[in-house]
Amino acid sequence: MGESLTLRRKRPTDSILYGLIYFCALLSVALLALILLYVLIRGVGSVNWAFLTTVTSKLKGTVGIAGNLLNTLMIVVLTMLAALPIGVGAAVYLNEYAKPGKLVSLIEFATETLSGIPSILFGLFGSMFFGETLGLGYSLLTGALTLMLMVLPLITRNTQEALKTVPDSYRQGAVGLGAGKWYTIRTILLPSAMPGILTGAILAIGRIVGESAALLFTAGAAKTLPKTLAKFFAKIFQSGGTLTIQLYLSATSEGDFSTAFGIAVVLLVVVLFINMGAKALAKRLDVQNRK
Template sequence: MTEKLKQRNQYKSIKNGVFYGIIGFLAAITLISLIVIVGYILINGLSHINWEFLSQEPRRMGKEGGIFSVIIGTIYITIVAMVIATPVGVAAAIYFNEYAKGGKVVSTIRFFTEILAGIPSIIFGLFGFAFFVVFLGMGWSVLSGGLTLSMMVLPTLVRATEESLKTVPMTYREGSLSLGASKWQTIIKVILPCCKSGILTGLILGIGRAVGETAAVMLTVGGSLKLPNTIFDSTRSMAVHLYMLASEGLSREKTYATAALLILMVLLINTAANFISRRLGN
């Protein structure tokens, strides 16, 4: 009897070992793939990032020179997108959390916002191309791309703002209202100041998404390498530039440098968002 029990225990401990081994192995793979991807690109790319690369305009389709106009184009598109998306997103979140009284309409609207978050970027690109570029006649431009991107970052913004609106205690609202402030005054002077860091986090996450977006930008902004003067000019974002360089095999070092710079920017942006949202948590 004890023999059998011993055997069973042995069998069990082998099973445990295999189970934990597999789980640990798979988790390690996840971590290693992250380190390998980021490390490989940074190691190959960082040495080619220098002042000339950042400050010169691209020559011969990006084969030589730097990526100055591409960096400016990226910033330009992102700013346009965020300027459009932020007020709409914050207002929508305020409506959902402060005005809407629940019910079917709100849950339907929520459902659609959630779905908006799952639509792949190429569909946004197709839509932006059909609607902004062709139908509204904006052409390939910073404006078309900014509008398309603003639709893409809306769900992130709405959700982040809503989450932080929810954390404002009900007593704040009641206190403000009982002092004679109107609902709007309460929102502007009491509730929104409490949500500053939440909204900022959403904003930064949206910027991160806008900077890294490729497919939708490619179809709506075009690929001009010239410095954009107005929002009606075509330009090229860093992500699109990376794609062009990689797919056409123009210059190995410029490709790695662009990829490294892109990763650095996105990491920086996401770290900032993390930092701010953690401060909100405290």
């Protein structure tokens, strides 16, 4: 009688299901490893210092992605500067201020619908509205504003879920001590939810780095490097192709697959470092919150 029912009656179907679960897990890992290995084998030979620090020039006989790296960094910074305050603010309103009702349901429905729209439609809208109506044309700013619309649902939903995980006792304790609503949110709730907010931000950066369809319509494909500080800031209002745009053009229009796989290797490394840094920072914030 001391034995559990699981130990006494282990059904054959349980073993089969366990086997299928482990097989699916191993298959997922194997597919990821296969993709990484294939990309590294095909592209690591193209990556060198000159490839990372120069731009492609037929006159100089150089092949490089420095301009595309800079454009990608600028797109990420511009998009996050616009999306983070709006996304976090919307999540705080929905979770802490808004009363459950039709308005909240409408906002949540709109957010979920927005996250399911194909990126090519965002690109078409961004080109027509930001590029034509607002007169921004093909520019990094047009691309950043378009990507802001794409990552807003991701940031909002992750922040909202992170705020829901904060215990109500934190809110009740702050009220008992006489703290105001905004003071409680700013000093207690947001710091406690920071690991979840950071996760949403990193997922958004990953989507920005990997996006190409929307940027083809909005940011263009220029890959020049600015030579002065004034030209650097002016570049925000000029055309600029990111790493994914250049990868697409190298593999299709130019037929240069060695360069395309080299860019793919750089993208993998960038995403790997972003994820590692995010995990380390989230773990550190979590440890600090528990103290």
